[in-house]
Amino acid sequence: MVWDEKWSEIALNSxxxxxxxxxxxxxxxxxxxxxxxxxxxxxxxxxxVSILDIDExxxxxxxxxxxxxxxxxxTTRHETTIIDKNDQYLDVEMSxxxxxxxxGIICFTKCHDITEIVQLREQLKEALQVIxxxxxxDSTSNKDHVSTNEEKKALLKQLHDxxxxxxxxxxxxxxxxxxxxxxxxxxxxxxAAVKLxxxxxxxxxxxxxxxxxxxxxxxxxxxxxxDCNIYASFKDxxxxxxxxxxxxxxxxxxxxxxxxSTPLFNNNNELIGAVVTFKDISHRRETEKALxxxxxxxTKALKEVKELKDNLExxxxxxxxxxxxxxxxxxxxxxxxVFKDSVFTKIxxxxxxxxxxxxxxxxxxxxELIARAIHNHSNRKxxxxxxxxxxxxPANLIESELFGHEKxxxxxxxxxxxxxxxxxxxxxxxxxxxxxxxxDLQVKLLRVLQEGEIExxxxxxxxxxxxxxxxxxxxxxxxxVKEKKFREDLFxxxxxFPIHVPALKERLEDVPLLAQHFLEKYNNQFSKKIRSITxxxxxxxxxxxxxxxxxxxxxxxxxxxxxxxNSKLEVNGLKGSTTEDKKNDILTLAENEKQHxxxxxxxxxxxxxxxRGAAKILDINRTTLEARMKKLGIKRP
Numbered sequence: 342m343v344w345d346e347k348w349s350e351i352a353l354n355s356x357x358x359x360x361x362x363x364x365x366x367x368x369x370x371x372x373x374x375x376x377x378x379x380x381x382x383x384x385x386x387x388x389x390v391s392i393l394d395i396d397e398x399x400x401x402x403x404x405x406x407x408x409x410x411x412x413x414x415x416t417t418r419h420e421t422t423i424i425d426k427n428d429q430y431l432d433v434e435m436s437x438x439x440x441x442x443x444x445g446i447i448c449f450t451k452c453h454d455i456t457e458i459v460q461l462r463e464q465l466k467e468a469l470q471v472i473x474x475x476x477x478x479d480s481t482s483n484k485d486h487v488s489t490n491e492e493k494k495a496l497l498k499q500l501h502d503x504x505x506x507x508x509x510x511x512x513x514x515x516x517x518x519x520x521x522x523x524x525x526x527x528x529x530x531x532x533a534a535v536k537l538x539x540x541x542x543x544x545x546x547x548x549x550x551x552x553x554x555x556x557x558x559x560x561x562x563x564x565x566x567x568d569c570n571i572y573a574s575f576k577d578x579x580x581x582x583x584x585x586x587x588x589x590x591x592x593x594x595x596x597x598x599x600x601x602s603t604p605l606f607n608n609n610n611e612l613i614g615a616v617v618t619f620k621d622i623s624h625r626r627e628t629e630k631a632l633x634x635x636x637x638x639x640t641k642a643l644k645e646v647k648e649l650k651d652n653l654e655x656x657x658x659x660x661x662x663x664x665x666x667x668x669x670x671x672x673x674x675x676x677x678x679v680f681k682d683s684v685f686t687k688i689x690x691x692x693x694x695x696x697x698x699x700x701x702x703x704x705x706x707x708x709e710l711i712a713r714a715i716h717n718h719s720n721r722k723x724x725x726x727x728x729x730x731x732x733x734x735p736a737n738l739i740e741s742e743l744f745g746h747e748k749x750x751x752x753x754x755x756x757x758x759x760x761x762x763x764x765x766x767x768x769x770x771x772x773x774x775x776x777x778x779x780x781d782l783q784v785k786l787l788r789v790l791q792e793g794e795i796e797x798x799x800x801x802x803x804x805x806x807x808x809x810x811x812x813x814x815x816x817x818x819x820x821x822v823k824e825k826k827f828r829e830d831l832f833x834x835x836x837x838f839p840i841h842v843p844a845l846k847e848r849l850e851d852v853p854l855l856a857q858h859f860l861e862k863y864n865n866q867f868s869k870k871i872r873s874i875t876x877x878x879x880x881x882x883x884x885x886x887x888x889x890x891x892x893x894x895x896x897x898x899x900x901x902x903x904x905x906x907n908s909k910l911e912v913n914g915l916k917g918s919t920t921e922d923k924k925n926d927i928l929t930l931a932e933n934e935k936q937h938x939x940x941x942x943x944x945x946x947x948x949x950x951x952x953r954g955a956a957k958i959l960d961i962n963r964t965t966l967e968a969r970m971k972k973l974g975i976k977r978p
Contacts, residue, residue, distance in 0.1 A: 357375055358375060358451050358453050358454075359375050359376040359380070359423075359433070359451070359452035360375070360449075360451050361373070361376050362440075362447050362449060363392050363437075363447070364447060365408055365445070365446075366391075367392045368388060368389075368391050369388070369392060370387065370447065371387065372387065381427050386426075392404065394424075395424060395425070397421075397422060397423070397424050398422060407437060411437055411439040416437060416438045417437050418435060418437065419435060420432070420434050421433060423435075423452060431454065432459040433452040433454055435451070435452050436451050436453070437449070438450075438451075438632075440632070442639075457516075458518075458601075462616070516618050517538070517617075517620065518530070518534055518618050519550065519617055520616050521614045521616075523613065523614055525549050525551055525566060526549060527550050528546070528547075528614065534619070537588070537590075537621055538553075538554050538589075538590055538591065539591035540553065540554075550617075551564075551571065552566070554588045554590075555571065555589070556589065559586065559595070564586075571602040574603065575612050575614050577604075578604045580604070581602045582599075582600070584599035584622065586600075596623050597622050598621060598622060599619065599620055599622045599625075600618065600619035601618050602615050602617050603616050603617075603618075672710055672858075673711065674854055674855055675848060675851045675854070676850065677843075677848035677850050679847060679848055679978055680848050680851065682978075683840070683842070683843055684711060684840060684842060688711065688714050688715055689718075691840075692714075692715050694719075695719075696838045697809070697811070697812070697835050697837045698810075698837070698838050698839075699812050699813075699818075699835050699836050699837070700712060700811065700814075700840050701814065701815075701839055701841050701842065702841065702842030702843070703815050703842075703844050703890055705890035705892030705893055706842040706843070706845070706891060707842065707890075707891050708842060709728070709771065709773060712726070712811045712813060713726060713771075715769075716768070716811070719769070721768050724765075724767040724768030724769070725764065725768040726768060726771060727761050727768065727769070727771065728771045728773060729761050729770065730773045730774055731773065731774045732774040739778070739779075740782055741758065741798055742760065742761060743786075744760040744785070744796065745757075745759045745762075745798070747797050747799035748799075749799065750797070750798045750799025751799070762789065762806050762808055763795070763804060765806075766807055766808060767807055769810075770810055772812045772813070774814060774815075775812035775814045776814035780826075780828065787831045793806060793807065810835065812835050818832050818836070845887040845890045845893075845894065846887050849883055852882050852887075852894065855894055855895075856874055856879070857874070859898035859899065863898060863902040867903060869902055870908065871905055871907070871908060873909055874910045874912070875911055877911075878910055878911050881912055882894070897915065898912075934973065935973040938959070938966075938973065942970075944958075949963055949966055950963045
């Protein structure tokens, strides 16, 4: 059975007792309705109110002592007086129970109203004082005080009034109350006590209560009266409390009981018996049993959650390694920070949404692979990914390819044709070379993106389509908008989530990894057994500026594998290298300075100050270097 929070709410608010949870620092974290009603607080006060605010007898030192005891014994209790928000006082018995939570323990606190019991104790004390005054009326110390029959009559009347008031309190109390003399015989009992044990008042009076209702322990063994806490009260004169014993009914059944035995003294401070207050705690035991069961279930659940969390963390670490080593995005292979930040992270962020994605980058950087990775990691992965190369078809046919046409719509339209938008319904449409489409077609594309519906050429009906758009281009669309070659409204419509793909020359550290990947691919394709790439060939690859990006690298490796007859791959035919280009390039002073500063910054891992910083190597002040970086447009990646 799964514990529902709603059941807890019902259980909490069905009792008149004040119930609340207290944290280790003493703050009240949660409570039931009775607490709010009797103490005058509201929900907004929780977290601000401390148990020290409501228990005037409790100090910070004593609370620390209680918390320490809770950690050892799980439960403790004491009688005290609490004060509400309006400075009203209430006598309560406060019980504390520790409950395990994921961060440690929290204190489950219950306050039971004992106002009637406290009043009864005061009334009994007053009655005993009056009895003492009457009994010692002829003594030397009280001759002046009680010297006449009239004074004795007045005391007797006072005693009679106290007795009637006392009896009314006794009979109205919800808990069982009975009195004992020093022999353990019952001197009085209220209706609640009679009802709880099942004996009549006559059967209870003037007999040993221990032998009548307290003779056997919960485990069935004999309970000798000399070991009884109730008897101890009129032997040692101390208040004794117990909640782990049972009382026995007349019918032979027992019930768990909580009792307090309070000694009684006469005016000469002599012990004359005890008053016992008790209550049936069967419901509490059932609640504690259920709470214990729930606590065990919660502990077990928290353990399972922790194990799951640990497993997930291990799995996450494993996946992170897989991303770094093997890459989870199909053939998108990279270990560079710039590619991870600008591509991998963006794919993870946008894949599970239906947002339109605009992929920007030079030719050969893998824009189609990125589009495929987004689709394959989206909620549409079970639906088709339809690709349209916007420059592969003449302008008069691209519209038909996208939207379809009806039979007879134009010369050669001998049958109805479904367009790419309808083919991609529920899936993804990848528009490659998006920046090259005509202005006329841009208008129609804008309508599809805005309305989600198309019209076939030659048709009159609109067709609803649910398509996610991923567009890719190597054209600078912002520049094209300024030059009126691309519609501004369409640009803003597709530029919802742009992904800028870095050129290969911006992530040259990926060249060895990509080269090895293509080597394995073409080894398998051409049944070759080339084990590695020579050091010289790898240096050539790493120093080349790759104007054709990854596609050019792929072609170079493919060509090298085809012509290679050795176990090690040699690379020939590269048109130029970065070194050769530098000999032919004429750079400005600022460009030379920028390249030099960048080189030093990369060498120091972008550390600017300190003995190993770039400023020290360049022999300039840190502030001067930062100013030059800002002027040259150098930003830390």
